[in-house]
Amino acid sequence: MRNLPFDTVLIANRGEIAVRIIKTLRELELRSAVVYHDLDAGAPAVSMADMAIPIIGRMPVAAHLDTAQIIAAAREASAGAIHPGYGFLSENADFARAVVESGFAFVGPTPEIIHLMGDKIQARNFVQRNGFPVVPSAIEEDDPASFIQRARSIEGPLLVKASAGGGGKGMRIVRDLDTLEDAIAQARSEAQRYFGDGRLYIERYIEKPRHIEVQLLGDCFGNVVHLFERECSVQRRFQKVIEEAPASTLSPGLRERICETAVSIARAANYRNAGTVEFIVHGGEFYFLEMNTRLQVEHPVTEMITGIDIVAEQLYVAGGYELRFSQPDIVSTGHSIEARVYAEAPERGFAPTTGKVLVLDYPSGPGLRIDSGISQGQQITTAFDSLLAKVIVHSSTRNEAALTAQRAMQELVLLGCETNASFLACVLADEQFLRGQVHTGYLDENPQLTACDSASDLSTFLAAAALLTRPVRDSADAVPELHASLGGWRNA
Numbered sequence: 171m172r173n174l175p176f177d178t179v180l181i182a183n184r185g186e187i188a189v190r191i192i193k194t195l196r197e198l199e200l201r202s203a204v205v206y207h208d209l210d211a212g213a214p215a216v217s218m219a220d221m222a223i224p225i226i227g228r229m230p231v232a233a234h235l236d237t238a239q240i241i242a243a244a245r246e247a248s249a250g251a252i253h254p255g256y257g258f259l260s261e262n263a264d265f266a267r268a269v270v271e272s273g274f275a276f277v278g279p280t281p282e283i284i285h286l287m288g289d290k291i292q293a294r295n296f297v298q299r300n301g302f303p304v305v306p307s308a309i310e311e312d313d314p315a316s317f318i319q320r321a322r323s324i325e326g327p328l329l330v331k332a333s334a335g336g337g338g339k340g341m342r343i344v345r346d347l348d349t350l351e352d353a354i355a356q357a358r359s360e361a362q363r364y365f366g367d368g369r370l371y372i373e374r375y376i377e378k379p380r381h382i383e384v385q386l387l388g389d390c391f392g393n394v395v396h397l398f399e400r401e402c403s404v405q406r407r408f409q410k411v412i413e414e415a416p417a418s419t420l421s422p423g424l425r426e427r428i429c430e431t432a433v434s435i436a437r438a439a440n441y442r443n444a445g446t447v448e449f450i451v452h453g454g455e456f457y458f459l460e461m462n463t464r465l466q467v468e469h470p471v472t473e474m475i476t477g478i479d480i481v482a483e484q485l486y487v488a489g490g491y492e493l494r495f496s497q498p499d500i501v502s503t504g505h506s507i508e509a510r511v512y513a514e515a516p517e518r519g520f521a522p523t524t525g526k527v528l529v530l531d532y533p534s535g536p537g538l539r540i541d542s543g544i545s546q547g548q549q550i551t552t553a554f555d556s557l558l559a560k561v562i563v564h565s566s567t568r569n570e571a572a573l574t575a576q577r578a579m580q581e582l583v584l585l586g587c588e589t590n591a592s593f594l595a596c597v598l599a600d601e602q603f604l605r606g607q608v609h610t611g612y613l614d615e616n617p618q619l620t621a622c623d624s625a626s627d628l629s630t631f632l633a634a635a636a637l638l639t640r641p642v643r644d645s646a647d648a649v650p651e652l653h654a655s656l657g658g659w660r661n662a
Contacts, residue, residue, distance in 0.1 A: 237264070278465075283441055336365075
């Protein structure tokens with residue numbers, strides 16, 4: 171274990187990622203501090219952290235986007251470093267700069283790298299200038315007056331994207347050019363709401379591509395390595411649902427080309443800390459999609475096949491250390507699958523759901539890992555992202571991993587709030603998925619997966635939920651008056 175120049179890390183995040191970071195801090199014998207909004211007062215991260223500091227805001231999300239409050243919390247905690255997790259301010263160059271200028275170590279890339287690669291427009295231009303493949307596109311800020319005209323000249327369909335976007339926010343597919351202006355307005359509004367940045371660009375939408383990404387680590391000594399690739403093609407509304415590593419049915423030659431390209435892009439940018447280069451793959455060709463200058467939601471599948479704690483490596487790099495391994499040292503073993511458990515109703519268009527968690531029981535067993543940010547009794551609201559937990563499995567083969575993941579989803583018990591657990595189990599058992607024949611339009615092509623639960627299963631769950639409520643339990647336990655009047659008499 172290396173001695174780091176800080177002994178306390180403030181986690182500028184919440185939910186499952188905050189819990190996950192706390193676990194690594196404990197293993198490294200570092201103190202953890204976490205910020206929280208009042209809605210999260212009973213969340214696991216708040217009780218697990220060595221110190222929890224409340225933050226306020228007109229909206230809960232706004233509190234987590236308040237740089238001044240987070241810096242003040244770090245000072246209050248006597249922290250030496252700030253870890254942004256993912257989402258919120260994790261890819262905000264101004265935030266990273268404020269952290270560094272305030273005297274804290276930022277557990278992530280430098281502000282300059284975030285500005286270059288975290289901005290999708292600048293990243294795309296940088297990658298293209300360095301000779302790497304990109305999809306034909308039109309960038310608004312190149313010439314706002316001709317933006318729509320230039321977009322119309324691209325062979326359709328089109329994909330409207332937010333420069334600062336992520337997680338499917340600020341994205342719209344346009345198949346009918348008559349709806350282009352409306353799609354632009356909707357994407358801009360959503361991007362402004364989630365990221366405070368309404369800049370857009372439009373690119374050709376490639377039908378049924380695979381979404382392949384490469385996990386990278388770089389240090390301040392110029393070393394960059396990849397931790398192999400992940401398959402993230404099972405998506406709904408551009409939001410990943412199931413991820414796996416390594417990617418299935420990817421030829422060794424194509425895998426090597428994709429991973430080497432990702433490393434070359436990172437080296438060209440003098441990248442440091444953890445990052446991910448994402449590609450769309452169609453046939454034997456691949457194109458740069460974006461670079462995420464942060465820890466990814468799906469990083470656990472990479473940790474499972476490599477045995478490398480990515481959060482620990484982030485902290486070591488932030489502490490000024492050189493990477494502890496070179497490319498030949500990194501070995502991929504077995505197969506890992508991650509299923510994201512959301513508070514949503516797949517059969518109702520994946521609409522967000524709310525409720526109090528009455529019963530929560532996660533599956534357990536060999537090769538099974540649960541990254542969760544909720545606890546029994548907690549109120550689930552729409553104030554934050556609907557991700558509740560991640561169920562991650564690791565087995566020697568992909569089929570075994572899929573079977574284990576399917577069983578885990580069937581064994582998961584969460585009553586009081588609707589989730590997509592049954593939907594995930596159906597996907598994991600689907601023949602097309604098991605053959606590895608997935609692409610980003612896979613779920614849209616298989617709407618039956620959103621309604622694969624039987625009526626009997628639904629009735630069982632509703633009955634179980636009803637039995638947990640106080641009036642029903644009192645009624646079931648009550649002794650009728652006639653029988654009660656008999657006292658302790660019984661027939662011998």
